Structures are given as C-alpha cells and as structure tokens.
Amino acid sequence: MIPSLFPTYPPYPLVMVRGEGDTIFDDQGQPWIDLYGGHCVCSTGHSHPKVVEAIHNQSKQLIFYSTAGELTIRREASNSLIAFSGMDTVFFCNSGAEANENALKLSFQITGRKAFGSFQGGWHGRTFLALAVTDDPKITEAFESIFPEHHQFPFGDVQALESIDFSNLACVIVEPIQSMSGIRTAPSEWFSALRAKCTKAGCFLIFDEIQTGVGRMGQPFASHYFKVRPDFITSAKGLASGVPIGALMMTEVVAQHVKSHMLGSTFGGGPIACAALIATLDIIQNEHLMEHATQMHSYLASALKNTMIDEVKGAGLLLGLKSHKASDLKAYLLSQRVLVGGSSDPTVLRLMPPLNVRKSSLESLVEHIRAFGGKS
Template sequence: MTHLFENYARWDVEIVSGSGTNVVDSSGKDYLDFTSGIGVCNLGHCHPHVVEATTNQLQKIWHTSNLFKSSLQEEVAEKLTLHSIGGSVFFCNSGAEANEAAIKLARKYTGKSKVITFLQSFHGRTFATMAATGQDKVKQGFGSMLETFVHLPYNDVSALKNEIDHETAAVMLEIVQGEGGVHVATEDFIVSVEQLCKENGALLIVDEVQTGIGRTGKPFAYQHYKLSPDIITSAKGLGNGFPTGAMIGKDFLIAAFNPGSHGSTFGGNPIAMTAASATLDLIFDDEFLNEVAEKGEYFKSKLEEIFAPLENFKGIRHKGLMFGVEFSNEVGSMISKLRENGLLALVAGPNVIRFLPPLTVTYGELDAALGIIGGTLLDKQKVTF
C-alpha cells in the first residue's frame, strides 16, 4: 500500500545509489543511466566536485530568504549571464517556475497578454505553463485553460506569420522539443521567429529547461543558431540534481520586475546556488562542451548502424547528447526490455525512445549501452518488440 498520490506511472525499480553514469537499485542490480534523471544530472550522479561544494555549504547555512543579499546568487547569475545573452537572473526551484516567471515578465513588460507557443511543446504543469504547453494530454480533466495562449505547428513560418500581431506579448519555444518527441528547430524557422517578434514588438522566450546547461554541446541550445532571445529559462541541469531554476533576461527587462512583482521563498537557496556554481564551473568549459558534441555524433552514427536495416525504424533526431529514436510502432515494451537488461531510457511520445546520458558519459559506456541496445532489441535483423 502506498501513501502517495498515484500521479506517476512509476517503474518497479528503486534507485538507491549512483556514481557517474552507473546506478544501483534496491535489489543490488546495476544499470547504465541514460535518463540522467530526465536530463538533470548532466555531470552524472554524485559528481565529486558538486558533492564537496554542497557538503561544505551544508555546514554553513541552508536558508536565509531573499530579504537578504546573496553573494552566491550573484556568483551563479554572473556565470549564467556571461555565457548567454542575459543581463539579469531570477532564481526559482524548477523549470515550470522559471517559465511562469518568463510569462509574467513578458506580459508585465509589454502590457499585452497573448502568448504564442507550439504544438508538441512542453513548458510545465502549473496552470500557466500547462496552458502554454501544446499537448492536450497534460490538460485533460482540469477544465478551462488560462486564456490568450495560442498553439501553432512547430517549424511552420507561415502559420506564425498569420497569427503574430501587435497584440502579441511573446513567442515561447523550445529549440529542441524534448517531451514532444525530440523535434529540432530548423534554421529558417528560428531566424523567422526572431524577425517576426521584432516586427511586432513581441518578446522571444526560449525554454531551455531540458536543452540548457550543456546538453546539446553549447551552454544553451539557442547558441547553435544566430539567435538573441529576450528571455531564457533554465532548470534541469542547473543544479545537477539539486532543485533549482532560473529565468535569464536582457537588461531592458529589469525595471519590469520591480520589488514585490514576483518572488520565490526557496529560489536561490544557498545549497542550490552552491550546487549550480559547482556544476557550471565544469560544464561551461569549451573543451568539455566540444566533447559533448563529439560524443553525440559518435553515438548517433552507431545507433544508425544498429537500426538502419529495420523496417519500423523512422530516424534519429538529436543535438549533442539529446536523442530521439523514432519508430513506426509504440516503444513502451522496448523501454522495459532495455531496463531489464541494464539500460535506463525514456519515451518521448508513444513512438520515440529518448536517450539522455550524462554529459560525462565515456566512450566505453556509450559502447556498453549500444551493446545492450543491439542485444536487446535485435534478433536476426528483426525487432523483438
């Protein structure tokens, strides 16, 4: 019997320890974790640098509140703005909260309420971010959504041209739609979105909750394009497992978030900021990020070798170490079989396997995962699911 709400379709596995890419469940079984806590533990589990920093901070102070100045918040904000277009940062506890802050800031700054987002997007499960999300399944059973959110086809410039106008506060998008199937933005689409925002006086919000903090081989995924968003949101990888989120905005937006306009009791908590600072020290390094990109290309090429002969294989979409492998049939049983054989992976919609290994994954671990994938799913060039 459980005393928990059953709002998660939990696997019958409890992870009790981990180091790097490897985790162990309560029965003592080992796994390669290619979920990274859904793109959270970008440095792997219990990274020594992050463990040491947070352990030291735990012995100093855990919480003060945002009534007080915080040199730790200033430290992390400086690292985020130096590696982005931003000028200032608001700290919170999650991606949904970061996106809530972005929506509020855009509406307050522009004085408008219409926000355009895209089908297959995922921005969170609060009422505003649920309304922003372009997937009906997350909205079922909750009644009327908040008004003024419009959802358009992704990578469709003409649809955006027909909808955006001078009453639009913001366009909000993911560079790679993670939960929606690992769909990657095209260059033409991204360039057009920014131009249309400028022409109509709308802000451009880029949701980097899953793609940010090195996941795609850049500090932020928008940096793969000639793009300068007004607001960026970040969370998952920021604290390497310690809950924290951030909204990063350009300097011209600062006055709109005056004292009392928005807040978070636990946002910018000393432990969270220590974890984030230690994480960014390692990830925001050119050599580290180049290796992420190289590993991503290697893994993609090997996955294609495994799956290319299969009739139900439709293709691979990826940026860096963010992968979606699409099939013509549902993949739930594939995920279960991989887990039974020691590899943890995710779905991204019913037909897509999502791989999000730690950015610190070794080539040996990539090869081990490929061995499990091939051995589990292929039998004389026929898929066994």
C-alpha cells in the first residue's frame, strides 16, 4: 500500500522531534550532531531564538498577503538583502529552482536568444528550464527531447573556456561551488574570465548561489568571495533559516529591461518569510557567523591532516571530505549520531552545518573520524 506521504529521498534513520543550534533530538530524546543542516538550509541553527521571535511577532500582526498588497516587512526584507548582497533589486519567490527558472526566463526574454549555457556537474533544480541546465541524467533524460537548446561546458577549465562561443547564448548559469557533484570548485581567474567572456558576448551571467550564499563561504555571497559581479544572483535555502523563500537578485542594468508582467508570485515574499529573512541576516552579521565559518573551515582542514580524509574541499562551511572509504565513514558517523551528506562523487561526504556550529561538535566529528580510521 502506498503511504499517505509519498516517499522521495531516503530519510535518516531517526524521527526528528526538535532542534536546538547544531543539534537534532529524536523521538527517544537522543541528541544528533547535525552537520547536514537540512540540506544547507539551517543557516542560523535550529530554532534560533531571534528567528523564532521574529516569526512569532509577525504571525500576530499579519500571516499573509500577496504582492497585491504593499507590506512594510517585505520592503524591509528587500532593503536588508540588497544591502547584504550588493545587488540592486530583488524579486522574491519560494525556492531556489523558482529563482533559477525566472533568471533563465528573463535572460531569454531580454536577449531574444534561445540557447542556454551551463557547466558539467551543475545542479540547478527540478522546474523545466532549471532542469534543462542541470547535469543529472537520471532526472533529465526523460525530458531531453522537449528541452530548449542548451549546452554544457567544462567547469573550471580556463583553457577550455577560451575556445567556447557564447554569442548565441541568452545566459550562462553556474554554481560557484558545485555541491551535489562533490564540492567541486574553480579558480578565481576562471570566474573572472567567465565574467569577461559573458560581457563580451552580450549574454547574462547567473550565479546560482542557492548553497554558496548567505554567508556560507565566509562572505555574503560567492560573488564577494571570487570578486565577480554577475548579472543575476539566485538564493534560497538558508536565506530565512528554514522558512521557505527564494530570491532573484539582479543589477540595475538588467532590471531596466524587466517589465512588471514578466515576474509574479502569490506566496513569494510572504510576511513571515520576510521576517525570518531579516532576522537571519541580522544574526549572521551581528553574531559574526561569516568569520566563524572561515575559522571552522581552517580548524577542520588542520585537524583532519594525517587522517583517512585525503582532502578537505570547499570554502567556509560548504565542505567536502574526500576519502576512498566515504560510504563506510558516513554509515559509521550515523551510528555515532552524526548527520552528514553524500554526493554524486562516491568519495566525497558533504558538510553543510549551521553557520553557528559549535567547535566542540566539529571536534567530536574529528574524534569519530580518527576512531573509524583506526579500525578500518
């Protein structure tokens, strides 16, 4: 018999009841160290008191009204995000896939070009255009015959980039760090060359920052980390500490070509999500969580030397632990009540913990890895 809740991803082996900071508690009252963060979502930890307070206070005032109504809280959220991101204007939606979908659609509408560019190993979502530029055959191959023209290029290869013709592309979309593919990164000079090439060809550059943004790399967004300003930045996941919201940010140059009828969303920028977003950005900045992300990265990179971890990949707290025994290590960590994630690279485990993860929790991770390495 099919269950009332349709199964999608294989769940962790526990029933989650509540969370606090970097810890999840199961239905037996047992604590689990959460280094997965609900798939890179719980940016300020589970149930941060300031986020809870913001949601509570807003729910007493107004739970919802669409963009048919002018809302002070929505205006405040847009001002906060634009100040944090350095972009010029934002359209609020509900998810990362929706933000990417709208960036791709606008690129088509503004340029009139019918082809899209992306990169091998990129993962951009399950809506139609986002799926078309995603490199994941198990979810894309059924639709290949009806996708628009799209091209996938080598990721992070400066020499290969030089030989690619962008002149017929509406846009190029890129994850600054390819998370699902195993925390694959590219050198700064490649991003600079990509920016220059897009500008010269007259195609838009979209940074898919669904996972790299909101302070996770130790900077507000990867655009700051790599010192490249794209035409669009898309954001979601940790943007409101787990309350669903997506954001499509753009430059003024792009926005001048966007007419009001080109964008719209019923639930995008709802009052509760906006209140959570404002609280999230305040916490990240006032509690110095970007600096903390950088420090915790440095700690792990040092502490995991001379262990079964061959490489600590990524930046800030978007991390990949490379090991030829990654699958066995993940199972062992679960047995010790430590949650981590896998990737499409069988040798890489992903860590995407809350940005306020305690150093003691990472010290426990290191101890478990050393213990498992000694047994294997």
